[in-house]
Amino acid sequence: MTSLALPSPAKLNLFLHITGQREDGYHELQTVFQFIDVADHMHFSVTDSDSLISLSPEIPGVPFEHNLIVKAARLLEPYRSNNTGIHIEIDKCLPMGGGIGGGSSNAATTLLALNQLWQCHLPLETLAALGKQLGADVPIFVFGHSAFAEGIGEKLSKVEPETPFYLLLKPNCEVPTGQIFTDKYLTRDTPAIRISHALKLEGHNDCLEVVRRLYSEVDEAFLWLQQFGDAKLTGTGACLFLAFDSIDEANRVKAAVPDKWQAWVCRGCNTSPTHNALNQWIASQHTEC
Numbered sequence: 001m002t003s004l005a006l007p008s009p010a011k012l013n014l015f016l017h018i019t020g021q022r023e024d025g026y027h028e029l030q031t032v033f034q035f036i037d038v039a040d041h042m043h044f045s046v047t048d049s050d051s052l053i054s055l056s057p058e059i060p061g062v063p064f065e066h067n068l069i070v071k072a073a074r075l076l077e078p079y080r081s082n083n084t085g086i087h088i089e090i091d092k093c094l095p096m097g098g099g100i101g102g103g104s105s106n107a108a109t110t111l112l113a114l115n116q117l118w119q120c121h122l123p124l125e126t127l128a129a130l131g132k133q134l135g136a137d138v139p140i141f142v143f144g145h146s147a148f149a150e151g152i153g154e155k156l157s158k159v160e161p162e163t164p165f166y167l168l169l170k171p172n173c174e175v176p177t178g179q180i181f182t183d184k185y186l187t188r189d190t191p192a193i194r195i196s197h198a199l200k201l202e203g204h205n206d207c208l209e210v211v212r213r214l215y216s217e218v219d220e221a222f223l224w225l226q227q228f229g230d231a232k233l234t235g236t237g238a239c240l241f242l243a244f245d246s247i248d249e250a251n252r253v254k255a256a257v258p259d260k261w262q263a264w265v266c267r268g269c270n271t272s273p274t275h276n277a278l279n280q281w282i283a284s285q286h287t288e289c
């Protein structure tokens with residue numbers, strides 16, 4: 001039976017400006033998304049079993065039907081052109097509630113994989129529109145390239161930011177996105193910028209001060225990381241990151257990270273590792289034919 005293994009990477013928000021709020025409560029934002037080479041690993045195998053979708057292992061604290069992987073698979077089910085089921089295995093490495101988009105990435109990876117394995121033949125635009133129903137961050141992972149994002153994060157324009165090494169730091173807490181967006185002290189009126197300025201200006205993250213005030217762990221980790229340079233928050237947190245020109249420098253700071261926090265040294269990627277692996281798999285299928 002056919003199978004496909006794909007990485008499901010994390011993203012960073014290099015800056016995050018909140019420029020307004022829509023009537024439905026969602027916030028209008030401007031951000032630059034870049035992928036990093038820290039990832040969950042997913043394996044998809046086509047089955048002829050009765051149970052259409054199975055997942056192993058289940059993610060602790062995330063019921064099967066609430067799992068974004070299962071929700072993504074259910075969204076594609078009506079487009080199947082064969083009568084096969086799918087067994088999905090996941091090696092979950094990305095922390096949840098970290099602002100690095102692990103759940104959204106898993107959903108997008110599932111859409112991209114099943115589009116092939118179930119021969120749905122949907123274009124990326126349709127997969128992104130389906131994914132948006134699951135979360136504002138899913139379209140960027142379907143798009144697969146670093147992007148300047150507007151709207152609620154779904155209007156994407158390709159950009160090529162530098163690809164430094166990063167030290168990614170996870171304070172010992174999870175930050176629910178909804179809590180930050182409903183905080184009365186959140187700044188929602190940062191003036192909109194043009195895309196031509198997106199990579200030139202030193203952007204900021206409007207969520208940072210709210211998250212620092214609500215989560216003392218994030219505040220402490222931010223102050224610690226700031227000793228070494230321009231520490232930033234990704235998304236609504238909890239993760240923080242700092243860019244370095246050399247991997248040795250990043251590793252030196254990682255060695256000093258207090259044991260209570262998780263840390264990774266990683267590299268910024270302008271093409272998603274999922275898309276690189278998927279394109280290789282598609283090429284190998286053509287060679288076999």
Ligand SMILES: C[C@@](CO)(OP(=O)(O)O)[C@H](O)COP(=O)(O)OP(=O)(O)OC[C@H]1O[C@@H](n2ccc(N)nc2=O)[C@H](O)[C@@H]1O
Nearest residue numbers: 025026027099101135136137152153177178181235236237
């Ligand atoms: C703001 C970002 C930046 O990357 O934060 P992170 O989640 O990555 O930290 C994301 O766009 C988040 O995307 P995602 O995590 O998929 O959010 P969703 O599930 O769609 O929304 C969670 C909740 O956040 C609020 N929300 C989300 C996105 C947005 N542009 N405005 C909002 O007000 C809504 O209240 C929504 O109920």
Ligand SMILES: Nc1ncnc2c1ncn2[C@@H]1O[C@H](COP(=O)(O)OP(=O)(O)O)[C@@H](O)[C@H]1O
Nearest residue numbers: 067068069096097098099100101102103104106
């Ligand atoms: N496959 C999944 N992986 C991670 N989280 C998931 C998944 N499916 C559903 N969730 C839920 O989505 C929430 C947000 O997860 P995640 O996307 O990793 O964080 P963030 O949006 O902060 O980057 C989790 O707390 C969890 O309840």
